[in-house]
Amino acid sequence: MGDDRVAEGTDQSSLSAINVFVTGQPGVGKSWLVLNAAKKLPQDVIAGFYTVEARNPKTGEKIGFDIETFSGERAPLSRMRKGCGPKVGKYYFALEDFERVVLPLLQPTKGIKLHIVDEVGRMELQSTKFKEALMNLLASSQTAVFGSLPAPRYGHDLPFVEDIKQRADTATLTLTKSNRDTTAQKVESILMNLVGSAPKQGIEAPVQVKQQPEPPAVSELPNTLLFDPSFDPTEFLNNAYCSSEEPELKRMRYSQSLD
Numbered sequence: 001m002g003d004d005r006v007a008e009g010t011d012q013s014s015l016s017a018i019n020v021f022v023t024g025q026p027g028v029g030k031s032w033l034v035l036n037a038a039k040k041l042p043q044d045v046i047a048g049f050y051t052v053e054a055r056n057p058k059t060g061e062k063i064g065f066d067i068e069t070f071s072g073e074r075a076p077l078s079r080m081r082k083g084c085g086p087k088v089g090k091y092y093f094a095l096e097d098f099e100r101v102v103l104p105l106l107q108p109t110k111g112i113k114l115h116i117v118d119e120v121g122r123m124e125l126q127s128t129k130f131k132e133a134l135m136n137l138l139a140s141s142q143t144a145v146f147g148s149l150p151a152p153r154y155g156h157d158l159p160f161v162e163d164i165k166q167r168a169d170t171a172t173l174t175l176t177k178s179n180r181d182t183t184a185q186k187v188e189s190i191l192m193n194l195v196g197s198a199p200k201q202g203i204e205a206p207v208q209v210k211q212q213p214e215p216p217a218v219s220e221l222p223n224t225l226l227f228d229p230s231f232d233p234t235e236f237l238n239n240a241y242c243s244s245e246e247p248e249l250k251r252m253r254y255s256q257s258l259d
Helices: 028-041 095-107 128-139 159-165 180-194 234-240 249-257
Strands: 011-012 018-026 046-055 062-069 076-077 089-094 114-117 145-148 170-174
Touching: 018 028, 018 159, 018 180, 028 128, 028 145, 028 180, 046 076, 046 095, 062 095, 076 095, 076 234, 095 114, 128 145, 128 159, 145 159, 145 180, 159 170, 170 180
Parallel strands: 018 145, 018 170, 046 114, 114 145
Antiparallel strands: 011 170, 046 062, 062 076, 076 089
């Protein structure tokens, strides 16, 4: 297995692995690599979520993060205001919303060949149910998992992240600014093989994927995800805080915060 390296900077990456994760420093482009690769796959065989910034629609000020699923559902992940859940850094984790949306996505489902998890970070790991569901999914023979992991802090991985990296069925690729374009190409090749979209080895044939506009190279993409300007402000206000608050209370508190 040691000779089957798929990219420079790979920590553990055998072509026989059925789960693939990218790791790297904040801002290096992990989330964009995940989304860029996902766009090139048949959308009917993938499920999962990714993280986007949440911004005040009036001022543009960052107020936290949201999770968005590949089926279009969106919910708060974290907010700066107290009341959502446990505090992680300067944010409060919207535990209830997170588990409501994400846990159903981590179940093996007929027809789904790849589950995408962006990311497995300090915030998400506050959920015991999330950790249990992800480990069960990684062990499942029915599906593969692709996602992102945080870089080590002070030379050490989070224990749960280390457990993922040590799995024999899991490949981990370290993303840097100097290798991200080649790593992106390798990831796309691995994922297309995992979902059965790539031509057989040695056969000159185009990859059969849904026709979509070619996304820009990873090196041309910004390092952070921006809040979607087309997002419905009314729906955003309903999700501005936690699901445990009534919508009217959410609007009232949100309006007060803008004064």
